[in-house]
Amino acid sequence: MKRAGLLGQLxxxxxxxxxxxxxxxxxxxFHLLQRxxxxxxxxxxxxxxxxxxxxxxxxxxxxxxxxLCGICQDSARDGSIICIVESAADVWVVELAAVFKGRYFxxxxxxxxxxxxxxxxxxxxxxxxxxxxxAIKELILATNSTVEGIATAYFIGEMxxxxxxxxxxxxxxxxxGGELEFIDSDTLSHAFNGRKEL
Amino acid sequence: MKRAGLLGQLxxxxxxxxxxxxxxxxxxxFHLLQRxxxxxxxxxxxxxxxxxxxxxxxxxxxxxxxxLCGICQDSARDGSIICIVESAADVWVVELAAVFKGRYFxxxxxxxxxxxxxxxxxxxxxxxxxxxxxAIKELILATNSTVEGIATAYFIGEMxxxxxxxxxxxxxxxxxGGELEFIDSDTLSHAFNGRKEL
Numbered sequence: 001m002k003r004a005g006l007l008g009q010l011x012x013x014x015x016x017x018x019x020x021x022x023x024x025x026x027x028x029x030f031h032l033l034q035r036x037x038x039x040x041x042x043x044x045x046x047x048x049x050x051x052x053x054x055x056x057x058x059x060x061x062x063x064x065x066x067x068l069c070g071i072c073q074d075s076a077r078d079g080s081i082i083c084i085v086e087s088a089a090d091v092w093v094v095e096l097a098a099v100f101k102g103r104y105f106x107x108x109x110x111x112x113x114x115x116x117x118x119x120x121x122x123x124x125x126x127x128x129x130x131x132x133x134x135a136i137k138e139l140i141l142a143t144n145s146t147v148e149g150i151a152t153a154y155f156i157g158e159m160x161x162x163x164x165x166x167x168x169x170x171x172x173x174x175x176x177g178g179e180l181e182f183i184d185s186d187t188l189s190h191a192f193n194g195r196k197e198l
Numbered sequence: 199m200k201r202a203g204l205l206g207q208l209x210x211x212x213x214x215x216x217x218x219x220x221x222x223x224x225x226x227x228f229h230l231l232q233r234x235x236x237x238x239x240x241x242x243x244x245x246x247x248x249x250x251x252x253x254x255x256x257x258x259x260x261x262x263x264x265x266l267c268g269i270c271q272d273s274a275r276d277g278s279i280i281c282i283v284e285s286a287a288d289v290w291v292v293e294l295a296a297v298f299k300g301r302y303f304x305x306x307x308x309x310x311x312x313x314x315x316x317x318x319x320x321x322x323x324x325x326x327x328x329x330x331x332x333a334i335k336e337l338i339l340a341t342n343s344t345v346e347g348i349a350t351a352y353f354i355g356e357m358x359x360x361x362x363x364x365x366x367x368x369x370x371x372x373x374x375g376g377e378l379e380f381i382d383s384d385t386l387s388h389a390f391n392g393r394k395e396l
Contacts, residue, residue, distance in 0.1 A: 026290065033248060034306065088228060
């Protein structure tokens with residue numbers, strides 16, 4: 001049944017959320033209208049504020065409401081080590097692990113010539129300027145281990161070599177707590193090839 | 199990591215959606231900001247419109263943006279048969295099945311004395327007025343088959359009897375396409391007790 005009116009519109013618009021289909025959107029709409037109108041109001045205002053004020057950091061291209069993000073502003077972070085990631089969500093994940101004290105550079109994608117995504121779309125010109133300035137000593141490549149992600153890492157690695165900047169790639173292998181029985185053979189082959197002496 | 203700022207607020211506010219935890223909210227926020235700002239804007243506006251304009255139908259208490267909902271306004275529907283449901287979402291589900299051509303009465307809950315939910319909270323006074331007016335010939339009770347839902351149906355059934363209105367309960371049994379092997383014993387006992395001659 002196609003239900004017209006504001007309720008139908010709300011359900012349809014909730015479907016723009018990732019992982020939300022018609023059934024879930026319906027449940028969300030009824031929940032908000034019947035039990036949490038205050039939360040719905042806050043959510044709506046928060047969405048409007050976010051899309052109006054959140055842009056991209058002019059240095060590392062992550063999502064931020066300022067022209068320079070909190071990490072780039074923080075003088076305690078080491079600006080000579082740059083971690084290259086595919087998306088702003090990846091920055092969040094690495095920050096959560098609290099293993100990295102340098103700065104980031106967000107590509108917002110990966111090289112994919114068939115989709116028309118080349119070096120320009122990923123801001124690599126901007127990255128090259130930073131490499132040329134001599135302020136960067138090391139690049140850590142943390143792109144995803146898909147075909148495009150690996151190709152992107154290789155391309156950026158070559159760029160780093162040209163500017164005599166050291167480049168490394170994060171390790172791939174068996175995840176912590178992962179059982180061998182459930183690991184795919186590609187990961188396992190990486191784990192064996194990347195073995196370390198005890 | 200607690201991330202402050204508009205992005206953190208947006209993630210926190212997305213958690214008010216049912217079934218959405220911190221991780222999903224994070225994914226939604228990044229998706230909207232990086233790929234679908236237009237959809238986010240529409241969603242926010244739709245939420246604000248909905249909470250401002252959607253109220254309850256004065257006759258059947260379902261959610262509607264008018265004082266009388268589309269079903270109560272529709273003169274083709276039979277106003278002498280009323281289906282009693284627990285929530286506005288249930289109205290939607292019954293409409294989707296397109297088996298019922300009468301009107302509804304939405305309780306917005308079930309009798310639950312321990313939680314302070316009595317006949318007044320469910321609008322039963324209003325239902326009794328409708329029963330007393332003599333316009334209703336039959337009540338179909340479609341409350342959920344929980345302990346409270348069954349008690350509520352019994353209570354309303356007694357009310358109908360007082361006003362000499364016929365009351366029935368929707369059938370419980372094995373769902374269509376359901377395999378016996380996976381049916382719980384309570385449902386199966388209902389299915390056997392409610393068996394019909396071929």
